[in-house]
Every structure is written in structure tokens, then in C-alpha cells.
Amino acid sequence: MEKNRIYLSSPTMNGLEQQYIQEAFDTNWIAPLGPNVNEFEKEFVSYLASKEPTESFENGLYSTALVSGTAAIHLALKAVGIKKGDVVFCSSLTFAASCNPIVYEGGVPVFIDSEEDSWNMDPKALRKAFKKYPNAKAVIVVNLYGTPAKLDEIASICSEHNVVLIEDAAESLGARYKGIQTGTFGKYGIFSFNGNKIITTSGGGMLISDDQSMIDKARFWATQAREIASHYEHKEIGYNYRMSNVLAGIGRGQLKSLDEFIERKKKIYYTNKEALKDIEDIRFNPIPEDCQPNYWLTCITLKDTSKVKPIDILITLENNNIEARPIWKPMHMQPVFADCDFISMVDDPKGISGKIFECGVCLPSDIKNTDEDMERIIRIVKGFWGSR
Ligand SMILES: *Cc1c(COP(=O)(O)O)cnc(C)c1O
Numbered sequence: 494m495e496k497n498r499i500y501l502s503s504p505t506m507n508g509l510e511q512q513y514i515q516e517a518f519d520t521n522w523i524a525p526l527g528p529n530v531n532e533f534e535k536e537f538v539s540y541l542a543s544k545e546p547t548e549s550f551e552n553g554l555y556s557t558a559l560v561s562g563t564a565a566i567h568l569a570l571k572a573v574g575i576k577k578g579d580v581v582f583c584s585s586l587t588f589a590a591s592c593n594p595i596v597y598e599g600g601v602p603v604f605i606d607s608e609e610d611s612w613n614m615d616p617k618a619l620r621k622a623f624k625k626y627p628n629a630k631a632v633i634v635v636n637l638y639g640t641p642a643k644l645d646e647i648a649s650i651c652s653e654h655n656v657v658l659i660e661d662a663a664e665s666l667g668a669r670y671k672g673i674q675t676g677t678f679g680k681y682g683i684f685s686f687n688g689n690k691i692i693t694t695s696g697g698g699m700l701i702s703d704d705q706s707m708i709d710k711a712r713f714w715a716t717q718a719r720e721i722a723s724h725y726e727h728k729e730i731g732y733n734y735r736m737s738n739v740l741a742g743i744g745r746g747q748l749k750s751l752d753e754f755i756e757r758k759k760k761i762y763y764t765n766k767e768a769l770k771d772i773e774d775i776r777f778n779p780i781p782e783d784c785q786p787n788y789w790l791t792c793i794t795l796k797d798t799s800k801v802k803p804i805d806i807l808i809t810l811e812n813n814n815i816e817a818r819p820i821w822k823p824m825h826m827q828p829v830f831a832d833c834d835f836i837s838m839v840d841d842p843k844g845i846s847g848k849i850f851e852c853g854v855c856l857p858s859d860i861k862n863t864d865e866d867m868e869r870i871i872r873i874v875k876g877f878w879g880s881r
Contacts, residue, residue, distance in 0.1 A: 499815040499870065502689045502790060505860040506743075507750045513742030525716070527738030530558050533745050537684075537699055540667075540748055541674045554677065554701055555708035558736035558744070559715055562663040562685025562698035566633070567594035568711040568734065569681035569700060573631045573657045575600045580626045584614045584635040584642075584661075585823040585835060586846035590685075591635050591661050592824055603629070604825040606837035606844040610781045613642030615838055615845070616650060622836040623654050631657045636665035636675050637821075638778055638855070639691070639758070639789030644670045644678040651679075659683065663698075666691055667755050668787040676701060686740075691754050691789050692747035694740040757860045758788035761867065765791050765856060768871040772878050774799035792820060794852045801877040803854045809873055810857070820853030 494503060513529055522528060534556045542554060559565050575581060577599035583592045585604035595602045605622055608615035614634050623629065632651050634642050644660070651658040658679030662668075665675040666684050676682030686697035702708050713719075718731025736744075766777050778792040795801060803819060810817045823846040825835035837844040843851070857870055 495814075497814060499857050499862060499866050500859040501816045501818055501855060501857050502691075503859050503861070504688050504693045504695070505750070505754065507746060509749055510743040510746030513745045514739055517739050517742050522738040525733075525735035525737050527741070529738045529741035529745060530736055533736075533741040533748070534558050534699070536745060536748055538701060540751065541677060541701070553705065554703055555705045556699055556701045557708050557712040557715060558741055559698045559700060559734045560736060561590075561696055561734075562661075562683055562687065563590040563594060564715070564732070564734040565683035565685075565698040565700040566591065566659065566661065567597055567732075568714055569659045569683060570594050570598050570600065570631065571714060572681065572702075572707045572711055573659070575630055579630040580628065581631045581633060582619065582622050582626075582629055582836075583633040583824065584637070585825045585844065586612060586637060586821055586849060587635040587661070587824065588663075588821055589824065589827070589829075590663070591633055592830070595633075600630070601833070602824070602830065603834045603836065604823070604830070606835065606839070607637075607846040607849060608643075609845060610779060611640055611642055611784070612637050612778060612846075612849055613640065614647060616643050616646040618836050618838050619647060619650055621838065623650070625834075625836065627654075629654070629656060631659055632679075633659045633661055634679070635661040635663075636668060638792055639665045639668050639787040640778060640780055641665060641668055641670035641675050641784045641786065643781075644675070648678050657681070663687075663690065664789045665787055667751050669785040671783045672785075680704065681707075686744055686747070691758065691787055692744070692751055694736070694744040694747065697736050697740050697744060754860050755787045758791075758858060759786075761858050761862065762788045762791045764867050765793075765871060769793070769874060772875070774801065774878070775874075788858070790858045791856045793854050793856060794820075794849060795854075797852065799852075803852060805877065806854050806874060809877075810870070813869070813873060815857055815870060815873070817857055818855040820850045820855060822850050823847055826850070
């Protein structure tokens, strides 16, 4: 990576990772299984459990480490039993990985608009979607940029309809809703350790559930669906989705820094917010009551009437070798999902999510950004409003 560039969200190693990788090398566990994988799975759920127990922890919480968050969503959908033609509701304002696995299984994604309060799935729109598609089979709710959705409301709508909730907590590891860790509200929770996430294994993911038998089943699918037999016996189609023991070593080291990383990200959010509070055109990604985000990315939106447009900020930051990004382009606006339905509470085909996309910018939120880096970014943004 480039030395003088300011990144949006790049990996931050703490040194402990090397120790676990060394162990993997010393014991020659260079495979998609081994002690680091087993320990990472355990340490991961005990991290979640150590922060306010939930009902599901009373029955225990189980996990399987995978090659990616996308693989975790895929296996969660297989565990639910999604088949050809099944409708699955999914937040529209997200990264494509949230919904691509629906299509892998032949399911039909129906996208749900955001609410203004949290930018996440609007519970009202979800209710409306159930009226139109009473036979929907699952809901995938995303905690965007590390801010929890209205998870208890969404979970209770799902139980009213007897539908499984899958929580895409890829961006929200360590965030809490009403004191409870995100990823634990649905029957399945998924996490990502991709290079841009709050902790990383370079690439990786985790599937969690309080249902031990389904986690065992997911692990079985993830290791090529090999039956217990010394010869190679297969009764089902499998996948090569298991996390490498070397990468799990990175994950074990990273997990030890998670709380510190959240603090750092929180500081980035509030430093920007404080410094830009006098610019009326700028709003920050909202943090509703009851939410303790992990502040993965700090985002702003610009008022419709603002003379400054997101693209101006993006270009100027880039010219200064600073990485910023637009907000995710909602799935209902993506060419590949053009045939999919979109449920919104507003009378506008873009929906609330489309508007957030059009006026939003993700600001650099890298853990390694220094106070000087932040000052530089703020000075450039302020400059647009003539207050350098
Ligand atoms: C990153 C991400 C994923 C996918 O995780 P990978 O590990 O990259 O496969 C899924 N959903 C959301 C919301 C993400 O941001």
C-alpha cells in the first residue's frame, strides 16, 4: 500500500497476529482447518458473549469460520432451505454481497428501502413487503456502516410471520443495539473479515447461530460435504468455504484489538462531526437512540440545495491522495437486479436509500489516520464552504 495515502479503511495489524501465524507454521497446520481455526471460532463467540449476554447465549452460541462473509450468507440461506423461486427480503442500501447468495440458491430478492433514522431497513416497509409477499422465506437485514438497524422490531416482525432472520453484521462487529451485540438478533448472524472491515484476516467470514446442529451442518457443507467415511462419500453438494488456519491466526490477533479499534473509529466520527457542525449543508450518518455503533465508516450527506456536490468532495480528496467513496449504490438501482421488486414507504422510485446514495460520501475512516490527517481532511471539506 502507498505510504503517504490516506485510506478509507485499511488493515491495521497489532503484531500479535504474527505469533499465531508463526504457530501455524511451526506446527505445519497450513490448511483450511487446525488449532487457530478452532480457537478463533471459540474466541469470537466469547467476545460476543462477554459483552452483555443475550437469550441466545443461554443456549450457547456456535460459530464456523469461513473464507468470506459472502460464503457465510450463502450457507445461512442453505440452512434456511431457500429453494428456486423463494422470495427473500433484503436491505436495498448495502453491498451486493448481502443479496448475491440469494440468487446462487435460485431465490428471488425483494429489496426493502431504508428509514431516515438509521439508514437501515425500514420496519414499516418490511411490514408492507409481507403484505405483498406473505410467503417470503427469509429476511436479510444489514447494519450499515456499523450502525444497528431497528433489530428488535425487525426480529419481531419476522417471528410474527414465522420467517427466519439473517443478520448481515459484516460491517458492524462489536456494535450493540440496546446493549446486545449485533449479529445475535436473528437465527443466523454473519460477519466479514475482508481487508476493509474493522478487523481483518485479509479475507474471511464467520457464521454464528444458537442452533448447534445447523452450524455443524454449515461446517459440513463448507468442507465439501464429505460424509464420515475413510473413502470419499458424498450425499450432498458441498463447497470449499473453510477458513485457512494461517488466516485464522490473523483473526485471533486482530480480535484482541477490536475494542480499541472501535474507540478509534468513534473518535474519527465525532472529530469530523464537531469540526463540521457549523456547515448547514452537511449531515452525518445518523445514530439513533439505543444504538452503540462500531463507527466503521464516517459518512456525510449533503442537502439537495447545497452548491457543493458529493463528486466535488470525492475528486478533491482524491487529488490530495485521500481515499473517500460514495455511499453504496442501492441494490434496487443496480442493473443486475433491475427485475427485482423494491418496497418503500415513499412515493419515489429512488426511495430513501437512493437519495442517501445520491447525496452521500464516506469519509476516510482509517484507524491509522493521525490527528493531522483528520485536520487535513476537515480543512479540505470546509474549504468548499469558504471557511478554510
Ligand atoms: C463486506 C460485506 C459483505 C461480504 O463480506 P466478504 O467477506 O467480503 O465476502 C457482506 N455484506 C456487507 C454489508 C458487507 O459490507
